Amino acid sequence: MPQTTPQIAIIGSGPAGYYTAEAAQKQWGQDVRIDIFDRMPVPYGLIRSGVAPDHQSVKGVSRRYETVSLSGHVRFIGHVAVGSDVSVEELLELYDAVVLATGAPGDRKLDLPGATLGNVFGSAALVGWYNGHPEFASLAPDLSGKHAVVIGNGNVALDVARILAKTQDEFTGSDIVGHALEALTASRLESVTILGRRGPHQIAMTPKELGELAHLERAVPHVDPAHLPPVEEDAALDPGLRKSVQLLRKYASETPEEGVGFPVNFAFYTAPRALVGDASGKVHAIEVERTTLVDGKAVGTGELRRLPADLVVSCIGYQTSPIAGVPYNEMRGRFANEEGRILPGLYCVGWARRGPSGTIGTNRPDGFAIVDRIAQDLAGAALTKPGGDGFDALVAERGLDVITFRDWQKIDAAEVARARSNAPREKIIDVDGMIGIAHT
Template identity: 65%
Template sequence: MTCHLAIVGSGPAGYYTAEAAQKLWGDDIRVDVFDTLPVPYGLIRTGVAPDHQSIKGVSRRYETTALSENVRFVGNVTVGTDVSVGELQQLYDAVVFATGAPHDRPLGIPGEHLANVFGSAAFVGWYNGHPQFAGLDPDLSGASAAVIGMGNVALDVARILSKTEAEFASSDIVAHALDALGASHVHTVTIVGRRGPHQIMMTPKELGELMHLERASPRVDPADLPAAADDAMLEPGLRKSVGHLRSFAAIPESERADKAIEIDFDMFASPVRLIGEDRVTGVEVERTRVEAGRAIGTGETYVIPADIVVACIGYRSSPIPGVPFDERMGRFANDEGRILPGLYAVGWAKRGPTGTIGTNRPDGQGIVERIAEDIASGAIGGGAKEGRAGFDRLAAERGLDVVTFRDWKKIEDAENRAARDGAPREKFVDIESMIRARG
């Protein structure tokens, strides 16, 4: 008896779930992986920094799964609009949401709606060519940028703002972003964090990259650093990251003089207001102290100049009609991945935006095991649904223009052929171009 599984989202969580389903059920599983975009891989394509090509290489593993006979890509189909969740439930034994967390968490402070203020999902999507954000057009004519957040995404944004065109040679940054960054007048990038060095979420590798930028130098105020002996209590990765911050603080001013851009870490600073009339001109912050790991305001405020602000403070999943959603956590309401009978969540859609790409692999395995348990217990059916045959009939009735994985390979080939010298690809940044490229 064949089990039919629908996975909504073709990023890491989606394909790790498909891979786990193959391993558990073998030839007795049929998996359809849905995506709103005509192209797969989600976060790998539009979230991972364009100068981190080695990380993007994990897509080769997903391609192996996608090319299997019992797994297929169903692109250019929006669940909740083109097809309802209820309809998928009627067609598939189980529906798994692997939609990630594509929306920015709001800052929640006055002024966040001023011009030239962006969330990281939008700004990263802009330089990665996501069709939703390709037209963002940030103004980089000012001298100062503020990046709010103390995680790796904040580091990505600061690094991208600071690199030379030559440093992007082997990346897949899209042409419109490369042109804009080449004309940028930003020479100070301030990374703003509410807490201190021992509370950062930045990993050693990403921090270490700042030491090797051609025209930028990182700066940390030595006064923000705790006593070196206090580092001993930290877990090894964080201890190494703090070690990088100590190295930044020790860079001689004579070395900085040769650098056109300064990346300044402003810690113990909690944003309270964005300043400006029509567009942002600064970030008002309150000086903090850390007690029991929490940032406590001191009442002292000051202004950080900022002609552009990018908030890198977290993400939220997209609610889908008919699926219980936890507004406070910004994810689907679930109990260890179970939402409702036959409905499941995996990855960021399940746990929120935490963990690495690799975290999604055991998460996918876990949700497949729970689906198997529910089938075995009779909580959901197993093998009695139409699956892809039923969806194909529905798609034909509605005239849906479904993009297959074979279509995607044609799109990918066209992107590879269009690449500038040294780059792996030049991504299409609008859906119409993607559709035309498949022929």
């Protein structure tokens, strides 16, 4: 009689990982064993370190993931790096299916002259800094200059611009880490410019995030009316984009008082061409080229100019980190796969499968679809792999310092206890500190 309990390993404890675990629970009920791995000692991935700290309602989805973790047949295995502590090949020997849900934690390279100048950051780094990710906690951006430039026309660009424009009081209720709040409170920045190579009809900004700019204490959105297409062309847009463009039209129709507030300038049809440094090696300007659309693509017109830029943040997309032994699509910045299948027994889901697109909720149907494929592949198979028991033996053999979900609950409680007034938590920003609390 073949064993009927699938042993599933999910690599990554963000939304894609937890939705996949939830789908596996619904597929097999109690007859499944799921281990969710993460290289960090804490779960939730993008929810913890990617979602803006002032978007607490979005972070609330972690309560759903907690319910999954507390079921008797799901384990969180933190502080284990797949690719170094344990290989994918070893996991394939232990589990009936291994699902890579590692997301896309790395920034797409900003391929411009001057990209390595001081005070030039990718969004993953800057967002990680103000969200307290241990790898970026020491980033220390210099906010003593006047002008910030954000490259990109998506929601991450809006998040970065909004965080830079906020006053100290506007962070009430957020979980922004103390070192970032202190730096932002002392910031001397006077404006943010958001660069987009194309026009308003090509943005990837949702109405909610775009609309938030209108409700900030000092931020004043600026849109050049000349950059807006004829209003009748809005009818061809999908409803969400149409609402976003309507907000841009509203911002363009308002004439802010000169010298009042904190300008957030939308520079459409503007492509970055080079970053220019000062004698100290820090960025102080950005050279841009005016563009025009040709068959939907931004084409340079040859018209160049320089914008002041004391801080530059590149928000041009993310890419999945390669793992040894796993086929990788360099062009797309994700694992090479066919509908989520990589190799026999090896799958990918979420951004690791499709690239950085969609919302957090997009990962739920993605997780259910990959579990359906796993179920099809395992149908009728003799399930004899040791799963978690085999991994536990490997932990003992290698002396790995594994963090459990109960350990995470200790870290969670400590962060809540450390919170400043009117904040949900103060995150611990170093791995050793997390582990020390977990083992108390």
